[in-house]
Amino acid sequence: MSTFLQEYISSLEDRWKEVDVIIDRAKAVKEVDFAFYNAICRSASILIVAHLEGFVKDLTKCIVSDLNRSGAFVDFPIAVKRTYCSKYLGSAPDKELKAYYKKLDALIVKLDEFDCKITPEPFLFPRNKNPSANMLTTVFENFGVSNVFGYLHDSKFDDAFAMSASEIKERNLELKEAVVRASENYPYVVSFEELGFDKRNPKGRTLWEEFIEQINQRRHSVAHGADFDNADDVSDLEARKAKVELLQYGLSILMAGSICRSDSSRLCAVEQE
Numbered sequence: 488m489s490t491f492l493q494e495y496i497s498s499l500e501d502r503w504k505e506v507d508v509i510i511d512r513a514k515a516v517k518e519v520d521f522a523f524y525n526a527i528c529r530s531a532s533i534l535i536v537a538h539l540e541g542f543v544k545d546l547t548k549c550i551v552s553d554l555n556r557s558g559a560f561v562d563f564p565i566a567v568k569r570t571y572c573s574k575y576l577g578s579a580p581d582k583e584l585k586a587y588y589k590k591l592d593a594l595i596v597k598l599d600e601f602d603c604k605i606t607p608e609p610f611l612f613p614r615n616k617n618p619s620a621n622m623l624t625t626v627f628e629n630f631g632v633s634n635v636f637g638y639l640h641d642s643k644f645d646d647a648f649a650m651s652a653s654e655i656k657e658r659n660l661e662l663k664e665a666v667v668r669a670s671e672n673y674p675y676v677v678s679f680e681e682l683g684f685d686k687r688n689p690k691g692r693t694l695w696e697e698f699i700e701q702i703n704q705r706r707h708s709v710a711h712g713a714d715f716d717n718a719d720d721v722s723d724l725e726a727r728k729a730k731v732e733l734l735q736y737g738l739s740i741l742m743a744g745s746i747c748r749s750d751s752s753r754l755c756a757v758e759q760e
């Protein structure tokens with residue numbers, strides 16, 4: 488039986504077709520209707536960020552669904568248990584932390600006794616928030632993955648910033664196949680070594696953090712009327728879309744591998760080479 492994650496990744500490329508249509512249309516009218524061209528490019532800059540936001544939500548739902556279908560609450564990673572149970576207790580107070588975590592652990596023990604199904608909402612960022620680098624970091628931390636961009640830093644995924652749009656598209660096809668294979672069954676089987684993932688602590692912001700903030704800023708300036716000029720050439724949008732798609736595959740396989748590397752999940756086994 489295929490996993491929810493595999494089914495989602497298999498459909499991810501098709502979800503981008505609306506952006507592809509817009510980009511193709513922009514290319515067609517650039518020389519004959521420049522006003523229409525500018526309007527199309529501005530709308531594309533918003534849609535690209537919308538796809539990133541939707542991806543984070545869908546990835547979370549897929550991981551939660553695969554956990555629910557494949558095991559009981561007792562088998563889930565401890566970070567997943569804590570994030571889920573915290574929705575009942577609220578945020579940890581500045582004072583009385585010891586008492587808070589005692590209650591949290593007691594609730595986890597109680598839910599371990601039942602076949603409790605979790606929901607995705609406790610793992611997501613607040614509604615109406617743009618998918619900033621900080622928000623993405625928080626979502627991954629909710630699943631027990633700290634410093635998500637540290638894993639991407641100096642990995643093969645950084646190569647995208649020195650590649651053309653066509654080269655990134657080719658890499659995306661390879662990554663899609665890799666994620667589909669890795670998520671064929673649960674537990675997922677992921678090799679971090681093959682992807683160049685390692686837990687690094689870069690100084691300052693990483694290339695991917697800067698990229699995410701730039702596309703969010705561009706989206707914000709268009710959506711909120713701060714900029715009525717088109718600052719994006721269609722070739723820039725094509726490369727931006729390809730990078731976001733690559734980021735989606737990278738985050739997907741990083742999440743899948745991290746969930747299965749957790750010592751507290753007895754279900755998971757990660758391929759080590």
